[in-house]
Amino acid sequence: MSYPENPETIIVQNQFYPNGLREIDVWNHYQTVKQRLLREVMNRNVMFGIATGLNTTVLRRKGAGKDFIRLTHENYDNIITGRTLTIYSEMNTYERFGIIDIDVDPYDGWKWARKTAFDVYDFIVDKVPFISTATIRYTGKTSFHVICDFGRKNKIEAIKFLLDRELRKSPLLRAYSLEAKRRPGVPNLDLSPNKIRGAYITLGSLSTIGLKCMDVEYNKILSFNPRSAKI
Numbered sequence: 001m002s003y004p005e006n007p008e009t010i011i012v013q014n015q016f017y018p019n020g021l022r023e024i025d026v027w028n029h030y031q032t033v034k035q036r037l038l039r040e041v042m043n044r045n046v047m048f049g050i051a052t053g054l055n056t057t058v059l060r061r062k063g064a065g066k067d068f069i070r071l072t073h074e075n076y077d078n079i080i081t082g083r084t085l086t087i088y089s090e091m092n093t094y095e096r097f098g099i100i101d102i103d104v105d106p107y108d109g110w111k112w113a114r115k116t117a118f119d120v121y122d123f124i125v126d127k128v129p130f131i132s133t134a135t136i137r138y139t140g141k142t143s144f145h146v147i148c149d150f151g152r153k154n155k156i157e158a159i160k161f162l163l164d165r166e167l168r169k170s171p172l173l174r175a176y177s178l179e180a181k182r183r184p185g186v187p188n189l190d191l192s193p194n195k196i197r198g199a200y201i202t203l204g205s206l207s208t209i210g211l212k213c214m215d216v217e218y219n220k221i222l223s224f225n226p227r228s229a230k231i
Contacts, residue, residue, distance in 0.1 A: 003027065004082030011051040011083060012210040016230055021210040023082025026051075029212075029231045030080045033204040040203050041071050041089055047199060049086030049208050057085055057208050087205040091156050091198040098159040099200055100124070100146040100167075101190035103182045110142075110226075116176060116187040117144040118221050124148055128166050136216045138229060140207025144216070145193075145200065160194035167191075206231070 004027050010020030030037070045068040047061040063069040071079065071087075100120055104113040117136050124134045124146060132151035136144055150159065167178050167189055175187075182188035193200045201213045211229040 002078055002081040010054060012055060014209055017210055026085060027082040029206060034076060037204045038073060045090040046071055047088045048084050051083040051085045085206055086208050087202045088199040089202045091196060093156060093196055094153040095156050095159060096150050096153045098148045098163050099193045101193055102143045103188040103190040104143050106142045112187055113143045114222050114224055117146060119172060120146045121218060123170055123172055136221055138214050138216050139201050140211040140213045140229060141209055156194055156196055160191050163191055
């Protein structure tokens with residue numbers, strides 16, 4: 001078991017953790033969510049945000065002798081350490097869900113991020129007949145993902161195409177953009193995670209600022225406070 005060698009070492013320090021988030025805090029979190037997280041990454045490649053210093057991470061995408069990493073019950077306790085800060089999942093060739101990434105400039109504040117997620121969820125649930133269900137997910141940083149469940153598996157390219165088609169003819173584009181990059185002052189509906197090996201933060205993971213990626217109830221989104229995602 002990869003218990004931290006330096007459990008008291010602080011790897012994250014910010015407004016949410018003014019006294020610092022330690023290696024032991026991260027390790028304990030991932031032990032607590034182990035079973036739930038393993039269900040999220042079953043049969044899926046992952047990559048890690050590894051803390052190399054205070055508020056500094058590097059991405060690790062390859063395993064020993066392989067160009068991918070898989071987390072399993074057998075290797076979890078050997079791979080996850082106190083410096084494994086963030087766990088990203090990768091899209092497969094076929095998926096039953098797509099992701100609309102609400103991309104908002106942090107300087108525009110929480111009001112925009114919450115309102116955009118609220119509006120996108122409303123449209124997806126009410127106006128897109130082939131979406132079975134949807135979920136609003138806080139990414140652990142400054143915004144949200146809207147997870148769109150198609151009810152059955154499709155090629156990930158087809159999922160991106162269908163989401164793009166519906167969003168382009170929607171009234172959402174009167175207020176928001178649907179582009180490769182965000183324009184200043186305009187929240188963007190980013191579909192870039194919807195590709196083979198497209199990465200997204202895993203439900204239950206910590207972000208690089210130490211907050212949990214978590215689902216948010218629709219009726220609570222407009223009042224959501226990121227401090228509720230502290231560990």
